[in-house]
Amino acid sequence: MEDELIDSASLSLSRKSQLPGTGFFYPDSLDEDRAEERVAEAVDGAEAVVVADTDADGLGCVALLREMYDATIKWATFAEDVQARVDRWERDSPADDEDRDVDEDEADAPRSTVALVGAGPYSLDEALENVAAHAPAGIDLYVCDLCPDEYAWIEEELAAVSEVADSIAWYDHHQWSEATAARVREAGVDLVVGESDEECSTDVTLRSLDYDFDERWTELAAVTRDHDLWQKEDPRSDDLADYAYWTDPEEYVAVVGAFGVDLPPVVEQYIELRRVEKSELIEAAVSRAELKQIGPWTVGVTYGRCSQNEVAEALREKGADGAVVVKPAGSASIRGSEGFERAHEVAGRVNGGGHPRAAGCKPDIYDDMLDYAHHWTTQGATAKRVILRAFEDVASEVAADDEASETEADDDAAGDE
Structure with a gap:
């Protein structure tokens, strides 16, 4: 197939809005091989390893840890x-930085002794497995801004990495089940989970680390929390x-x-140049949106390669309580509001999870x-369906819960008469 x-x-x-990025077309087997190679390179000689989501919140945790380790x-x-990159975008002939491949000389780039291993909720097990296979014995391991839907998904990998690490700390703010949190702690992990509607993971990491960070942190x-x-x-x-979304995690x-x-x-200039296209992709997704009435909620649903939070905000302005943004790669973002705080419950039924007002999924x-x-x-x-x-x-x-509550209230009132 031609490149x-x-x-x-x-x-x-228009077509970019409707199709996935270049990376989607790489086979998983190739991605897995490359991921393992990158982890092996990153953790070589490391004194600590951070497995983290690569959004601004997860990467904020990494920055804090590198500050503490002077790394x-x-x-x-x-x-x-x-x-x-700024020069390319100013010439109106930008490379697609979001999808760019690894530079041939990336292996020669400076590496921190606090290694960053990027992961998502569906690749956390693989990341832990690779760290267990390649990290030197005696590392401090941190997991940040990630939550396993079930302990069984990471049980073997967490046990394997525990044999390598001297200590494991886990800082997060997502919705954890009591059973999963208990099992992780029983495995010897120092797990700290913040209130998901009050703290981000960077907050949790900042207050959990035994280090005197200055005010800029x-x-x-x-x-980041904002x-x-x-x-x-x-x-x-x-x-x-x-910036975290558009650039390499190490750079951020x-x-x-x-x-x-x-x-x-120069970073601010880069962000502004990229936002021109970002705004156009948002407009394209909003223009495709439909509003559906489901139970007590108005739900806006659309499709496109775009920034889901801004699209969800636009749909809320149109009257939506909840928003669904289906992506070309097959996943979807679900966003809520004061009128709809069950995004994680919806996502949980479609191979996903998250927060009451922000969740993600990928239907099987x-x-x-x-x-x-x-x-x-x-x-x-x-x-969408x-x-x-x-x-x-x-x-x-x-509706069933509300009806049961009303019936119980009526029964109580009848009993008092």
Whole structure:
């Protein structure tokens, strides 16, 4: 297959909005091999390893740990590359940085003695397995901004990495089941879980580490929290979130480690250039949206490669209590509001999980590439239908619970007469 067919940088905005990024078309086996190679390189000679989500919140935790270990990579290492990307975007012929492959000389880039191993909720087991296989004995292991849906998913991998690590600490703010949290702690892990509607994982890490951080780190946690909890009171939080999404995790950690929330001018310039396309992709997704009435909730549902939080905010302005953004890669983001705080319950019925107002899932509906082709050409019709059915199930449960409560109240009132 010709490279041009999967090169996102060469697509029109309309097509780019409807198709997944270049990385989607790499086989999982190739991704797994590359992931293991990268972990092996990253942890070589490390004194500590951080397995973290690679959004701004997870990477904020990594920056804190590198500060504590005096292991931050210098910003100068990345400054020239950022300027080169700015130059490309200013020439109106940008590479698709979001999908860019690993540079051939990446192995020669400076590495921190606090190794970063990026992971998501569905790759946490693989990340722990790779750390167990390649990290030197005696490391301190940290897991940040990640929550396993079930302990069974990571049981063997956590046991294996426990044989390698001298200590394991886990800092998070997602919705943990009591059973999973108990099993993780029984495995010898120092698990700290913050209130998901009050703290981000950077907050949890900051207050949990035995180190005297200066004020700029408190500010970093506060600004990270502003976006991660969708408080939207500090405009700088969008800068952090966008930059973490668009750049290499190591670069982001180095920049906030050096500058905190006051990003250098060249980084701010890069963010502004990329936001032009971001806004257009948001507009495309919003224009496709439909509003559905499900039980007591108005649900906005759309499809597209876009920034889901901004799309969800636009749908709320149109009257939606909840929002569903189905992505070309097959996953979906579910967002709530004051009127809908059951996003994690909906996602839990469709192979996902998360917070009451922010959750994600990937319906188990893709058996082969024909299913994906149907997904792209119908703008996620099957995924939308499955997720909306999950909304209906949750609405039915809520109605049944309300009815049972009313009946119980009536019975109590009758008994008092």
